[in-house]
Amino acid sequence: MSALRAASHAFLLTWQSIFRDKAALLLFFISGIVYSFFYPLPYSAETVRRVPVAIVDQDHSALSRQLIRYAGAHSAILVVAVSTRPEAAQKLIWQGQAAGAMIIPADFSRKVLAGLQPEIDISGHGAYPLLNKVVLNGLAEVAGTVSAGIELKRLSAMTPSGTQAEASRQPLGVEALPLFNVREGYASYIVPGVVVLIMQQTFLLGIGLLFGSWSSEKSFPYAQDAASYCGALTAFALVVALNAMYFFGFVFWWQDYPRGGNLAGTAMLTLLFAYSVAALGMLIGMFFRTRERSMQLLVATSLPIMFLSGLTWPASAIPAPLQVLGWLLPSTAAIQGFVATNQMGASLHEVRMELAGLLGLATVFVVLGLRKWRRIVPPR
Structure with a gap:
């Protein structure tokens, strides 16, 4: 019961810290709302004309x-x-x-x-x-x-x-019917994948911002135990999951993008993606000593990560070492998996590699993060 109480306490402390920090609140929630309306705007016409x-x-x-x-x-x-x-x-x-x-x-x-x-x-x-x-x-x-x-x-x-x-x-008539991107539009192709990268990068920045603040002010709010780590991890993962529900449930409907092909598969990917991003953010955040360090180090990584994901550049044309590097990030498996399940209706069996990749990353990040957590967090 004491472990459950410690985890619940850490969960509540994390949410309190998010709402007290205006910059973190902006990154975790407001930025997603802004992105959801303004990023798809240039592609609203879907196809280039005239x-x-x-x-x-x-x-x-x-x-x-x-x-x-x-x-x-x-x-x-x-x-x-x-x-x-x-x-x-x-x-x-x-x-x-x-x-x-x-x-x-x-x-x-x-x-x-x-x-x-x-x-x-x-x-x-x-x-x-x-x-x-x-x-x-x-x-x-x-x-x-x-x-x-x-x-x-x-x-x-x-x-x-x-x-x-x-x-x-013309003895044989041919009628081409697009199966998934039915309007063959650019927005329906690029936005569903990019929002996954947007979620990952904004959450890594936000978590790093909070950890940098706690480290520089020497005001770390958690105890030095696994229960507190799990509570904070679940709180951050819930933030990721809520944003994913907003994008996949509301934004795609509002913008009329292909959606809802396999809701169960999308939900499973969301759970694994949320915990892998939260665990990665906490692992990276524990190395930051100042509030600004996350911005300085993480902002410039968005474009390379986008190319490594295989969305804007074919994965088969990416060198093998870079493909391996891309699979060390949650965004690569998540982008491929979400597009397959949510837009194309792929089954869980068809995205088993993406599910296994996210599960493996979440496990590795949690193990490494927990070791770092016990070493740098002073007991209360």
């Missing part, structure tokens, strides 16, 4: 004008200039007024009428990968649509009806 392009028409034929009209009607493209000189399009790209260009050669219609295959030059601004992809795909779709129309006219001249011509050109 990217400016320049068109160089050196053919001046009815067919080239049709190609320009099709480009103007494409939802992803905005034709900002039509010229006869490639230098004009290049200047617009250098000035940032266009993200790509399409050059229609002078012999375009002549080759089409002769039954030959003309070539259209399409270029994009490589400095902006997302815009570059939209420009290249959009202009390629425009060229493909015009090409299909020309081919259908040729086939119609050899077949009794337009329906037969269309069937002979």
Whole structure:
């Protein structure tokens, strides 16, 4: 009973310390609310549309004008200039007024009428990968649509009806249906993974802030026993779990992201993620001697950790030593696991590696943290 009383006392002391420290309160609760509304805002449109392009028409034929009209009607493209000189399009790209260009050669219609295959030059601004992809795909779709129309006219001249011509050109119909990211949007892809990293980093900062304050002021509030450690650990883990419930339960619904695929799996991952982050935060925090040290050392780690997680960079393209390093952090297993269970509806068996990784990290961090706890915390 005394151990339970000590754990409960440490649990309450931790919550009191959080609410008394304005900076810790900001990191643990307010920052998550701010992130949840302002971070997804730039991606609210989900897909990039109306990217400016320049068109160089050196053919001046009815067919080239049709190609320009099709480009103007494409939802992803905005034709900002039509010229006869490639230098004009290049200047617009250098000035940032266009993200790509399409050059229609002078012999375009002549080759089409002769039954030959003309070539259209399409270029994009490589400095902006997302815009570059939209420009290249959009202009390629425009060229493909015009090409299909020309081919259908040729086939119609050899077949009794337009329906037969269309069937002979494309005997198999293909309809692509995205399974999970149904809108194929950037926000639905990046935000569910990034919020896991946001939770981890803000909690590590907050826990380090509290421990740094206690160390510098020599006012550590806990006793030197395992029960107090477990009480404080559970308090910090509860903070992580509450934020996870807010993001996965409310924010994803509010922003209309894919969600709720496997609630039981998400709950299991949340429990393991909460304890692994809390244990890691306490282990790191016990090495800080000043309040500011957590900010100085942890803020710069967010971007490398993001790349190590395999979300924005394919895990298969990451060198093996860096992959091992990434799995030493809770965020890597948590990001992959949460996306799989919450967005894709993966079963517990399918995320067994992520569950085992988080369980192993939580165990190691608790063992190391408890040893450090008994060494540096003076008895009351």
